[in-house]
Amino acid sequence: MNRKKTNRRNFIKNSSLALMCAPILGKSTILPNQDTKEPQEILKIKNYSTFGRTGFKVSDIGSGSPRSEAVLRALLKSGVNYIDTGADYGNGNNERLIGRVLPEFDRKKIFIMSKIYTETNFESKEKVVERIRGALERLGTDYIDCVGIHSAENTRIIKDEAFHAGVEQMKAEGRVKFTGVSCHGNSWYMAPEESLDKVLMAAVDDGRFDVIQMAYNFVNAPIADKILAACEEKNIGTIIIKSNPVVIYNILDKYVKNLEDQEKDPGEGYYAYRDRYKERAGKAKSYFEKYGMTTEEELIDAATLFVLSNPQAHTVCLDIPNLTAINPYLKLSGQILQPTQASLLEKYTEHFGTLNCRIGCNECEKACPHHLPVNTIMRYNYYFQNKKLEKEAMQLYAKIPGKNADVCKECQGYCEEACPYDVSTRSLLSIAHQNLSLDQVSFA
Ligand code: SF4
Ligand code: SF4
Structure with a gap:
């Protein structure tokens, strides 16, 4: 028996599908949860822009799926008002974490995007409704601002009628406000004709998506720029992930x-x-x-500012691992x-x-x-x-x-x-x- 492969199986045994759309690592070299002390002064968000047709005034820096209650609390205090999450992050525990912090803040001033994933297609409208109800319960909120398809891999999923019917029902009940989608691109072997731009341009053309979450940074800009331009034309809100390739x-x-x-x-x-x-x-x-x-911090600042400087990118979803890493990012808010x-x-x-x-x-x-x-x-x-x-x-x-x-x-x-x-x-x-x-x- 291959000892290394046995170890590997043991190592990964209890993991979850947590990272399909996880955002970037912060600048801090301190590992998550290594510090617990909030900075004496948390810097404030300096810039808000209209989040496409949602009309929400979104902070230029948003929160990726938060690593801890303390980090989320500090970000919300700073004026960050976009929180990204999904049922597959920590098997629902990321939504539960957010749910524990939300009561301390004015819910109306916060935009939450939660996402649901499928490898193939969504089973039925009823199942989609059930999954959204699960997210509502874990978040402890009456409504979710946006429910999205998590990590769409092809243009077919963009038109998944079970997903759209389920979201529409929840909108009619006042439990969801907007429809979204996230995408990192796709694997050629799964769908040779597909790509990041094809999937997201299909979402733009579809007309039912209010918000799009996409990988964008200074090295993949030639791929991503046309998607952002199309989103602007259709007044779709944009969330940027993977903004820092440095x-x-x-x-x-x-x-x-x-x-x-x-x-x-x-x-x-x-x-x-x-x-x-x-x-x-x-x-x-x-x-x-x-x-x-x-x-290296200056280089990473430049990478982040590249995205912050593009008015077609409404909020940059950052993964801030700990309290120490918060201010070095917040200081970039409002800058170009x-x-x-x-x-x-x-x-x-x-x-x-x-x-x-x-x-x-x-x-x-x-x-x-x-x-x-x-x-x-x-x-x-x-x-x-x-x-x-x-x-x-x-x-x-x-x-x-x-x-x-x-x-x-x-x-x-x-x-x-x-x-x-x-x-x-x-x-x-x-x-x-x-x-x-x-x-x-x-x-x-
Ligand atoms: S062609 Fe395929 S197998 Fe060869 S190096 Fe590239 S990815 Fe690996
Ligand atoms: S950037 Fe180059 S290495 Fe990466 S997927 Fe494209 S062709 Fe392959």
């Missing part, structure tokens, strides 16, 4: 150091990749200095990206763009002989490395049917040839597999 730079740097510290030898290919990475990092450092950016910061992001893309798989893309997946869901695996690794939600990320990875990224070590890297962004796919997938499976892999 952390890949930091985590790879740490990853290199960790392996060196542990005196691990993952193989020749890995070292070649590391050297290439270091060379790029060295070149980029001079650019960072030239543009007056000396810390400065020219020097914009230049920095351009240089980052030029030098590190090959380390960022673009969320919502699946271009290379058809070139893979195994049709691995490259983008999805990269996203799960993001949950593992950036969000420190290892168990959940491994559970999601284990659910991917067919082969996993272990096969990449024996492959010539057809995906790299197919990637229009020249992403170092094979290397990144091998790191992802190593993280997500506890297997030790090496490059061929």
Whole structure:
């Protein structure tokens, strides 16, 4: 018996489907729940904008599914008024957490989006109604501002009549106000004709969606910009997730150091990749200095401001892991990206763009002989490395049917040839597999 695989099964055994739409990791390197002390002064939200046709004045910074009551309480005190959640986050426990905090605040001033997920299709209108009633009960509220399809993977689900009929019934009862959808893109092997823009443009065209939640950041902007423009035209509210791709730079740097510290030898290919990475990092450092950016926080600030500066993006859904991380984000509220910061992001893309798989893309997946869901695996690794939600990320990875990224070590890297962004796919997938499976892999 393979001891590593047994450990892996034990490790992931009790996990839930918690991360299908989880937002980004904050800037703090402190892990969730490591601090409990509220800052003496919590900064205030400086900017609110009209949340599309909902008419709600939404804060420019919103709360991702909150990690703790204390963080949510502090955010609501700061003026954050958008809370993201879903039945699959913590098996309903995230909604329960919100429900415990809500009574302390004016419910009318808060916009809650909760989401329900299906792998295939929603069973029936009655089941959808039952699931929404469950969310209402867990949230302890009379109404949910928006109920959305969680992580839509194809255009078919956008038109799922059971979902729409169930939501319409709850709207008629006054228990739901608006209809929404979230999307990270899709896996080519599941629906070869689909993509982030196709799914969300279908939602825009459908006409029944009031709110759209989507991955958008400075490296995937070419994919996401047209969706935002279409949302503006149809007056649809927009929620941004995965706004910060910069952390890949930091985590790879740490990853290199960790392996060196542990005196691990993952193989020749890995070292070649590391050297290439270091060379790029060295070149980029001079650019960072030239543009007056000396810390990773400044780079991440620029990434966040890129999104905050786009008026088509109404609220940026941030995952704030602890109380210490709150003010460094709140200080960005109401600000816009400065020219020097914009230049920095351009240089980052030029030098590190090959380390960022673009969320919502699946271009290379058809070139893979195994049709691995490259983008999805990269996203799960993001949950593992950036969000420190290892168990959940491994559970999601284990659910991917067919082969996993272990096969990449024996492959010539057809995906790299197919990637229009020249992403170092094979290397990144091998790191992802190593993280997500506890297997030790090496490059061929
Ligand atoms: S390295 Fe090969 S097996 Fe892995 S995703 Fe790319 S093409 Fe597929
Ligand atoms: S590796 Fe390149 S082509 Fe493949 S999903 Fe990522 S960005 Fe798209």
